[in-house]
């Protein structure tokens with residue numbers, strides 16, 4: 001994505017600020033994520049320390065809409081996070097194995113920030129994300145309750161947990177969960 005490329009070699013030996021806006025499409029362009037919509041403003045300050053060294057300070061503020069684990073209705077998460085990284089041209093290999101330091105090939109004139117911004121924001125999503133107790137969509141909870149009662153006679157019905165998918169690609173959706181999504185879509 002051209003708009004998210006930082007032209008390293010053209011930067012002055014100074015601090016410069018860049019602003020980016022991340023909408024729902026941004027988070028779903030490379031692969032589908034659970035982000036339904038979003039408005040995150042990123043302020044990036046880049047300080048070029050030497051010919052080959054840059055210090056990046058990224059601040060991300062805004063919100064994400066993702067499905068609630070319990071009722072599947074929109075859940076708005078506040079995003080307020082930052083990230084620091086030192087980028088250095090060194091040799092001819094990409095190396096991000098060290099914390100807080102990214103080595104990029106000397107020949108590179110620019111750095112694509114897409115993945116960095118995406119991961120920084122997505123990592124703020126808690127593993128379990130639900131509305132506060134009592135704030136789930138009551139109609140949906142009632143329908144889910146009926147659905148689970150029909151399909152899962154052994155379930156205690158007290159809690160609905162998102163089943164884990166085996167496949168890392170995220171394509172393999174538990175059939176029960178898929179049924180719930182359809183239920184929600186037809187609502």
Ligand SMILES: [Zn+2]
Nearest residue numbers: 068071131136
């Ligand atoms: Zn909910």
